[in-house]
Amino acid sequence: MYDLVIKNVNAYVGRRVEEGIDIGISDGKVASFSKNIKARRIIEGEGLFALPGLIDPHTHTVFAGNRSHEFALRAEGARYEDIARAGGGILATVKATRTVGKEVLYYLSKQRIYTAIEQGTTTMEIKSGYGLTQEAEFKMLEVINLLKTDMSDEIDIVPTFLAHAIDSDTDRVKYVNDIIRMLEKIKEKSLCEFVDVFMDVIAFNKDETERILTKAKELGFKLKLHADEIEDTSASILAAKMKAVSADHLLKASKQGLEELKESGTVPVLLPATAFFLKESAPDISYMRRLALDFAIGSDFNPGSSFILSQRWAGLMGIQLYNLTVQEAIDAITVNAAKAIDREDIGNLELGFKADVVIFKGNSLEEFFYNISFPVIKYILKHGRVIREYK
Numbered sequence: 001m002y003d004l005v006i007k008n009v010n011a012y013v014g015r016r017v018e019e020g021i022d023i024g025i026s027d028g029k030v031a032s033f034s035k036n037i038k039a040r041r042i043i044e045g046e047g048l049f050a051l052p053g054l055i056d057p058h059t060h061t062v063f064a065g066n067r068s069h070e071f072a073l074r075a076e077g078a079r080y081e082d083i084a085r086a087g088g089g090i091l092a093t094v095k096a097t098r099t100v101g102k103e104v105l106y107y108l109s110k111q112r113i114y115t116a117i118e119q120g121t122t123t124m125e126i127k128s129g130y131g132l133t134q135e136a137e138f139k140m141l142e143v144i145n146l147l148k149t150d151m152s153d154e155i156d157i158v159p160t161f162l163a164h165a166i167d168s169d170t171d172r173v174k175y176v177n178d179i180i181r182m183l184e185k186i187k188e189k190s191l192c193e194f195v196d197v198f199m200d201v202i203a204f205n206k207d208e209t210e211r212i213l214t215k216a217k218e219l220g221f222k223l224k225l226h227a228d229e230i231e232d233t234s235a236s237i238l239a240a241k242m243k244a245v246s247a248d249h250l251l252k253a254s255k256q257g258l259e260e261l262k263e264s265g266t267v268p269v270l271l272p273a274t275a276f277f278l279k280e281s282a283p284d285i286s287y288m289r290r291l292a293l294d295f296a297i298g299s300d301f302n303p304g305s306s307f308i309l310s311q312r313w314a315g316l317m318g319i320q321l322y323n324l325t326v327q328e329a330i331d332a333i334t335v336n337a338a339k340a341i342d343r344e345d346i347g348n349l350e351l352g353f354k355a356d357v358v359i360f361k362g363n364s365l366e367e368f369f370y371n372i373s374f375p376v377i378k379y380i381l382k383h384g385r386v387i388r389e390y391k
């Protein structure tokens with residue numbers, strides 16, 4: 001007896017579309033494709049399409065405050081870098097996030113995560129980085145870990161420490177030393193799995209980034225990098241050298257940078273929603289294709305440069321702004337996104353994978369994006385259990 005069977009459903013299994021199959025689920029996993037199996041619950045899949053639960057490998061979901069005025073300033077022609085240099089940007093969110101207590105931060109973030117779940121996200125990476133001081137970074141990491149525990153029936157959360165910015169009145173050398181000491185304490189308390197650095201012209205330079213990543217690696221953290229977003233600072237080359245799990249943004253990454261990512265097995269994470277809000281042009285997708293790089297897509301949800309916390313929308317933006325095919329966009333928010341957070345048991349509906357499933361109204365893969373205005377999602381399964389059911 002299986003726990004659940006989805007009958008006669010079209011599904012995306014192992015990077016290909018299967019029509020009219022039965023998916024048997026047992027112990028939270030995809031356990032059978034046999035016809036006529038018995039199960040405690042049956043979902044009639046006729047007219048529905050099953051996708052692996054969506055994975056968002058890059059978010060900044062925990063923060064306080066509101067930067068809508070920057071959105072308005074950019075609409076009047078201001079550039080993101082200029083706003084940041086004038087004391088807005090990340091440092092504005094740092095101020096707001098430091099001001100609130102843990103409970104407020106937890107509540108604000110939980111509401112956002114519910115929104116993502118409703119749009120089909122079953123796994124989400126969340127970064128710190130709006131605290132900067134040890135006290136405030138620990139507050140963020142503790143909130144992320146609380147959410148991870150409290151929401152574990154509905155979503156898997158992957159915590160990341162992010163070295164995000166340098167306060168204008170802080171000595172850079174001293175701050176990098178502070179971060180290195182912070183990492184030791186974060187390790188002691190097991191507060192995160194990944195360490196990420198924003199390496200760019202308005203954030204950490206190459207030497208600073210390399211020092212932080214080297215220490216993080218020594219301590220056994222997995223690595224990520226905000227790489228080559230505003231300018232090509234050879235961050236993707238450093239990500240490859242450090243064997244980072246992922247290198248994210250890559251708007252300005254060079255051909256050499258992409259080649260080295262391929263060589264090191266570092267997953268490129270594209271963030272087209274950010275390019276949309278900042279009116280930036282696409283990275284070198286055709287060269288990524290030529291190298292057969294398996295790229296992922298993240299929402300990059302944050303209060304300054306991406307307000308989309310929906311992988312369905314982020315995938316659509318990949319198609320429209322980065323010229324991805326429908327299948328590339330689906331792979332980018334499922335199977336390749338799993339690689340970007342170093343997971344081997346999600347992002348795919350083949351046998352043995354975790355039964356995190358999004359079932360939407362439609363017969364083909366493309367209808368998921370094509371019908372963007374319509375609430376097409378019918379069921380969301382997490383750990384093999386139905387956690388959302390819509391009309």
Ligand SMILES: [Zn+2]
Nearest residue numbers: 058060226300
């Ligand atoms: Zn980011």
